[in-house]
Amino acid sequence: MSxxxxxxxxxxxxxxxPFLRRKLLEAMRLCGATPRHLSVALVGDRVMSRLxxxxxxxxxxxxxxxxxxxxxxxxxxxxxxxxxxxxxARRQSRRHGTPxxxxxxxxxxxxxxxxxxxxxxxxxxxxxxxxxxxxxxTRLGIGPVFRPNGRRRPSPxxxxxxxxxxxxxxx
Numbered sequence: 258m259s260x261x262x263x264x265x266x267x268x269x270x271x272x273x274x275p276f277l278r279r280k281l282l283e284a285m286r287l288c289g290a291t292p293r294h295l296s297v298a299l300v301g302d303r304v305m306s307r308l309x310x311x312x313x314x315x316x317x318x319x320x321x322x323x324x325x326x327x328x329x330x331x332x333x334x335x336x337x338x339x340x341x342x343x344x345x346a347r348r349q350s351r352r353h354g355t356p357x358x359x360x361x362x363x364x365x366x367x368x369x370x371x372x373x374x375x376x377x378x379x380x381x382x383x384x385x386x387x388x389x390x391x392x393x394x395t396r397l398g399i400g401p402v403f404r405p406n407g408r409r410r411p412s413p414x415x416x417x418x419x420x421x422x423x424x425x426x427x428x
Contacts, residue, residue, distance in 0.1 A: 261285045261292070267299040269343035274299075276358045281365050284393050292372055294327075294336040297365060305342035320345045323368035339368030355402055359394075363402040366393050 263282055265274050277297065285295070300308075305318040312322065320342055327336035341364045343357075350360040370386055377383040391401040 262294045263297070264295070265297045265299070268304065269299050269301045270346075270357070270361070271299075273343075273358050273361055277361060277365060280362050280397050280399075281369070283397055284366055284369060287393060287396055288369065288373060292325075292337045295369070295372075296326075296338040297368075298338065298340045299343050299361070300340055302342060302344035305340065305345070308340055318342045318345050320349070321364040321368045323371040325372055337368075337372040339365055339372070341365060341368070359399055359402050362397075362399065363390060363394065366390050 261282065263278060263285070265278055265281075267274050277299075281295075281297065285291075302318045305322070306316070308322055309315050309317065309319045312324075313319075322340045324338045324340075325336075326338055341361055343361065346357060346360040346364060349355075350357045353360075367386070367390060370389055371377075375382065375386045375389065377386040387403050390403055394400060394402055
């Protein structure tokens, strides 16, 4: 099996590209390298606002959007694109006191998990997906970054989930 292909374009925060490339390739390996071809775009608020409106009908920027570009008949995404809003990442990193590169990596992993079929629209899916983010970020040497409602995750005394062979969560 060949290594995953990753292309990162940066209209904003070009200095983050080497860090993001290294950590995201490692995360893809931990997840079984799906999708095989991944494009990541770092954009500003204006571009993200246009995409958010066009694809979801919602005004204003969002943190990350993920687009499956090619899928196998059984639904596995083999080529995808993740668009990350650097402006939103800056605002959140300032708000929570986290490094910008960690916030951007969180968004990239969030998009990757969406492309792997995870969904955070239900409470159970939200919890599962964010536990998986914590687990991946911990394996990457970063540790948990996401904070729902302004609180650090995971809560005290709770350890991140383990990774399964399919990048899922084991209870």
